[in-house]
Amino acid sequence: MxxxxxxxxxxxxxxxxxxxxxxxxxxxxxxxxxxxxxxxxxxxxxxxxxxxxxxxxxxxxxxxxxxxxxxxxxxxxxxxxxxxxxxxxxxxxxxxxxxxxxxxxxxxxxxxxxxxxxxxxxxxxxxxxxxxxxxxxxxxxxxxxxxxxxxxxxxxxxxxxxxxxxxxxxxxxxxxxxxxxxxxxxxxxxxxxxxxxxxxxxxxxxxxxxxxxxxxxxxxxxxxxxxxxxxxxxxxxxxxxxxxxxxxRGAKIYAEFVGYGATCDAYHMTAPRADGSGGAKAMAMAIADAGIRPEDVDYINAHGTSTHLNDAGETAAVKTVFGPHAYELAISSTKSMTGHMLGAAGAVEAMISAMTLHDGFIPATIHYAVPDPECDLDVVPNTGREKDVHYALSNSLGFGGHNGSILLKKWEA
The missing domain is CATH 3.40.47.10 (Thiolase/Chalcone synthase)
Incomplete structure (x- = not known):
């Protein structure tokens, strides 16, 4: 097809x-x-x-x-x-x-x-x-x-x-x-x-x-x-x-949609698997769907809910998928600004990811004060940054073990 x-x-x-x-x-x-x-x-x-x-x-x-x-x-x-x-x-x-x-x-x-x-x-x-x-x-x-x-x-x-x-x-x-x-x-x-x-x-x-x-x-x-x-x-x-x-029709274009992955932990009503394996598979699927390498991803808009289990598990999942590159990419949570909007969260974060690519600006994780050794990646603390971003991944992890990741690409005509 x-x-x-x-x-x-x-x-x-x-x-x-x-x-x-x-x-x-x-x-x-x-x-x-x-x-x-x-x-x-x-x-x-x-x-x-x-x-x-x-x-x-x-x-x-x-x-x-x-x-x-x-x-x-x-x-x-x-x-x-x-x-x-x-x-x-x-x-x-x-x-x-x-x-x-x-x-x-x-x-x-x-x-x-x-x-x-x-x-x-x-x-x-x-x-x-x-x-x-x-x-x-x-x-x-x-x-x-x-x-x-x-x-x-x-x-x-x-x-x-x-x-x-x-x-x-x-x-x-x-x-x-x-x-x-x-x-x-x-x-x-x-x-x-x-x-x-x-x-x-x-x-x-x-x-x-x-x-x-x-x-x-x-x-x-x-x-x-x-x-x-x-x-x-x-x-x-x-x-x-x-x-x-x-x-x-001469439409303006914010970004290209290139990959999507969805999995289920099949583990617990509310808790994610501690190793983040379900989320890792969703990210890997989105990357494979786009036909790119993990090293091509510049930014992740994390699910990042501010719960202990989610943030530690998502960090582990990113390390599983990206290996050493996990420490080179930026991963921030805009829920630090919006709170957790449940069924709307992934959509708002997709919109933000599209604008990240369009404007070349990575949002911050605001109000970050006390580092956690379990969450030791670049979380873009407190201040956003101007950066040319080519690929942005956005993650969502839900009750029932639902995991979803989308991958967007900077639009280049």
Missing amino acids: ERRRVVITGLGAVTPLGLTATDTWQAVREGRCGIGPITQFDPAEQKVKLAAEVKDFVPENYLPKPEAKRMGRFTQFAVVATKEAMADADFTLAEGEEDRCGVIVSSGIGGLSITEAEHDKGAAKGWDRVSPFYIPTAICNMAAGQIAIHTGFRGMCSCPVTACTGGTNAVGDAFHYIRDGYADVMLCGGTESAVTPLAIGGFTSMKALSQATDPNRASIPFDAERSGFVLGEGAAILLLEELEHAKK
Whole structure:
């Protein structure tokens, strides 16, 4: 089968760092932190007080009020990010076939806040009194469905639900779908909005979240004092195109998508294998898929959650795949700025990796203070750097043992 080339021509985002992809990337370049006190509910009775929330998002600024009311917050984020990605790519269906344009957008939890609210209503007023919009606004796939409705894309429309790997699976699957000839254009990414009492409580009970009260010492990937992740929310959407399709319409190109690998640890519900072997295989698969050498990779946007097991295991995985070159490449975690956005994380980090290649700038791991001998690679501490990057790898490792890696290449016409 002919392998067609795939490029990224549009980006959109709503994140804790900004309400657009442009603003988010600028904040990443400046090393700003999107973590702060929880405002979406009163956390006084809970141990965790911090989250990386999207700030100043008013859905009616982007969507008609009746439409906005019939979408969960996670869907609103995704549709708004899609509008930006489409405009950024300067793409309309007049330049493509609707049946050759598809959508793959992940969400790990979907409309959890809607479930919580409707449960309370049902318990108080009777279960037949819950909203008729409860199900179609809360289910995880509705972000993808609403994107298809808004754009008119009538090709494949899907929603990988693979926990923290979902966003990476979505963009990787979309890449393969175009590369192998099933579509010409795909909108892909991830979205999440789960800063709720139940989600915070659930993650706290399993000891996954940091209970730090200082935003500067809460999400601290690879730092010896790391104590768990900080829950984030938001969305990122990428528009992928087959290369000749993009060139024919004169599209600008951010980066070329060249490799994707996905594996499963098949080991534990939440913990990764300590040796990082599942993640290592995903990285090796992405590199082999691209037909390059490990030594060609300049930068890794790490999963880097700020949990002990993840950061140590991911470091071990990088050493397994890259050998001595592991100490020559840069590996940073932008979750130090965004928190962990669950099903949106891989998509936001794919967007950041594309901009790393486009602008020649490697993001920092901010708030890094105490080195950990188990995480002894170049984590780009505290200050990003200008550097000509040719290949960037982005990793995601999720509950259930899901591992995903994507490989992007600097666009050179």
